[in-house]
Amino acid sequence: ILERYGHNPTKLMQILRETQEHFGHIHADAIDHLAAKLGITRAQIESTATFYSFFYLEPVGRYRILFSDNITDRMLGNMDLLERLCRQLWIERGKVSEDGLVSVDTTSCTGMCDQGPALLVNNRAATRLTAERVDAIAELVKNQTPLAQWPAEFFQVEDNIRRKDKLLGSELQPGEALRAALSKPPEALVEEVKASNLRGRGGAGFTTGLKWEACRNAPGEAHYVVCNADEGEPGTFKDRVLLTSYADKVFEGMTLCGYAIGAKLGMLYLRGEYRYLLDPLNEILQRRRNANLLGSGILGKAGFDFDIEIHLGAGAYICGEESALIESLEGKRGNPRNRPPFPVTHGYLQQPTVVNNVETFAATTLIALHGGAWYQAIGTEKSAGTKLLSVSGDCERPGIYEYPFGVTVAQVLEDCGARDTQAAQVSGPSGVCISSAEFGRRIAFEDIPTAGAFMVFDQSRDMFEVARNFAHFFAHESCGFCTPCRVGTSLQSNLMDKLHNGHGSPYDFEEIKKLNQLLLSMSHCGLGHTACNPVLDTIAKFPAAYEKRLQHKDFTPAFNLDWALGPARRMTGRDDSGAHFKEEATGETP
Ligand code: SF4
Known part of the structure; x- marks a missing residue:
């Protein structure tokens, strides 16, 4: 494994993944060995390994079953199915069976919301779960049937494309958009992308052409292209479909970007939940190399050398944030960086880097083929395409x-x-x-x-339950780097549980508003800034869902220090007047 990755510590994520796939978990001896061979400390390796949900430092079941736990999975009854499976296998959720055979737990959304409920078994996605399918899985596990012999339909992932337009509805012969772009200088491609007014499809909406131009103009030893395929936002699965059936468009868009900014290497960061796509995508990359669409002198263009690698994530939502994703690509914990500087000047290995979403890269093939003006005319004034x-x-x-x-x-x-x-x-x-x-x-x-x-x-x-599920999600996915978010998301989650359990009061709404202010002003990245959105939105738009849970509408919280010291007085046997707080002139307990 180490040789294949050139003993390169920036490839630590992939080395850890393959080590785990080989041994079942990342054993302490393996960490010592990797530290010695990679020339980094054991602490650095543990720091990375403990950050990601899909890395295991302790033995886990030979069958690791993780139920997807997005709200849409809940609506389809995933928790009943999880309990059913646990009952059949005689195990407790979150524990490994005594014989080490199986473990069952939940994980955040696995990107199968259109065909849920879903689960991952040893990182393979199983979809459209039913009680019968869960019973069959229990039998397969008990009989220790290898995954390769499980019914193929269990692992069938449909595209479910319901409406096509310019991107999904157009055919692209591999190399077609590249040929069009290579007939002109790279600056011309940047100008076309700017003219198209294409904006990033990952959510932030930064203008793609300006990003490419800034990166192209930034000084550096090397420039890099990064495709963000870590779509971890619950309810999102479009990149899964693009990578399943339109991968050539995505890779061609990355190659166009490589040409535009003068990069030699592109990296596609694939979320760990899409592990099953890794081999098919590598086959497509090899096909493109064989067709001279990647490699040296692409399509006969002297000096245009570009190739693409795929990096697999390991279950961390925060790695969808571009600077966290770059940290992860470098083999570290996915903590977001301070910005500025931005990745266009200081990205991967502190070199100029373009990070774009899967859909954004795919869209650039349309621009290379039809021109920026054509693309800009689609959509609305500020939202082209x-x-x-x-x-x-x-x-x-x-x-x-x-x-x-x-x-x-x-x-x-x-x-x-x-x-x-x-x-x-x-x-x-x-x-x-x-x-x-x-x-x-x-x-x-x-x-x-x-x-x-x-x-x-x-x-x-129940929109309260929807918001509560989202509050749990944020508390689980906060990377823990900054205290306001680490603590604030947990406090919010606890407050929602308190309301759920019938112990809430209007005072808790004020607490959530205060938390929101704190997270907005003090959090390090967008996760913290948006973590209170679903709760505040639903309080404003569906107040009845909250009010019906308020059993103490006139409750005002207070802390009575004198009362709280009661147990200490009893323990010490001292209960004279000097052991009590004196009441202020107002008559209120201080
Ligand atoms: Fe991590 Fe949250 Fe801080 Fe973002 S805001 S860096 S997710 S702890």
């Missing part, structure tokens, strides 16, 4: 919908067969909750920007 939406939840036809920007929420709901809809959560937990009064609003940077998640909730759903 089309957008892929990952639709899930209460609708007849969950799946991928591609629309020109500007489509209304109502149109999407009609197209996906949503009935009696109460709300749509657009752009995942960190996005915005749209109530029925707002269904005329538009998907566009001018109105509702989105990375692509579109979760539908009908009138039967």
